[in-house]
Amino acid sequence: MKIAIVRLSALGDIIQSAIVLQFIKKFKKNIEIHWFVDERFKDILKDHPLIDKIYPLPLKDKKITKTLKILFEARKNNYNVSIDLQGLIKSAIISRILNQNNFGFNKNSLKESFAHNFYNQKLNISYNENVFVRYLALISFVFNEEFDIKNIFFKKDVFYTDDILKEKLIQELKLKENKQNILIHVGSSAKNKIYPAKKFASLCKKIINNFPNLKILLAWGNLKEYEIAKEIQNFYPNDRIVLIRNLNLQELIALTKAVDLIIGNDSGPTHLAFALNKASITIFGATPSQRNAFTTEINKTIDAKKKILDAKHIDKNDFCIENIDENDIFKIAKELLNEK
Structure with missing residues (x-):
């Protein structure tokens, strides 16, 4: 199985979102994970043992043509699913380009509510809910697995330390x-x-x-x-x-x-x-x-x-x-x- 995760920015949000990696591997051991990120923040994910490929996107400089070229080339990976952890219109569009079987939050769960139109599968969860609960609830929804909030207390280090x-x-x-x-x-x-x-x-x-x-x-x-x-x-x-x-x-x-x-x-x-x-x-x-x-x-x-x-x-x-x-x-x- 091969999946695409879209979490473009910002630094703190990427750091918090990365908790999902170890839970994904727990749900599906033999899975290939590709992460799409704004190139400004790619180094936080560098050498991560649970990420098979990182796709840095030149979004800050608004290099739309180059970004689209990267995305359409990546789509050839034939992802089983793409997951938008960001919940913005731009990230929703990116997840849709990568795969039509894409997951995100529903209209009432998003700050930019229009983004829900680009998702095939949508999760309803309060926008005011704890961010870690939101991310892990979405991952559990994708894989049809049970998620217990208590498991967060027993998480392993989210990042590799040199x-x-x-x-x-x-x-x-x-x-x-x-x-x-x-x-x-x-x-x-x-x-x-x-x-x-x-x-x-x-x-x-x-x-x-x-x-x-x-x-x-x-x-x-x-x-x-x-x-x-x-x-x-x-x-x-x-x-x-x-x-x-x-x-x-x-x-x-x-x-x-x-x-x-x-x-x-x-x-x-x-x-x-x-x-x-x-x-x-x-x-x-x-x-x-x-x-x-x-x-x-x-x-x-x-x-x-x-x-x-x-x-x-x-x-x-x-x-x-x-x-x-x-x-x-x-x-x-x-x-x-x-x-x-």
């Missing part, structure tokens, strides 16, 4: 000199999803003062995030708070696996911690934590205690994340670090 690369980063960042290491991701895709630098600095200060053998690594992905990280350093200069260099996606996977705790906003790098079964705290503001994350004994969330009833309509001018007390984040961090 141990040689991990050891290089441990040496480069001198992580072995400390008893514990925290990786903090300062950015996110939207301004109102970013925790204030001053409060991040206050959090760092509390952690440093309470854990004398601990190092904090500040991670960033673009110039704006770099400036936020520098601002944190300026608020609280300390040689145990290190602004690291920009990492590629494979390095990000390796470093996430190497540290003891990851803290950050609702973003791909923080969701990666859950994917790799590493302790984490994800900070939510105007996005629904109960939908966008899955909590476990080591994966915690904190939010502004604001009820967000409809995830389809998020107010990007709502900066309630700024109201979250850094002391509350510290309490969770302290519990997780003391359990180590």
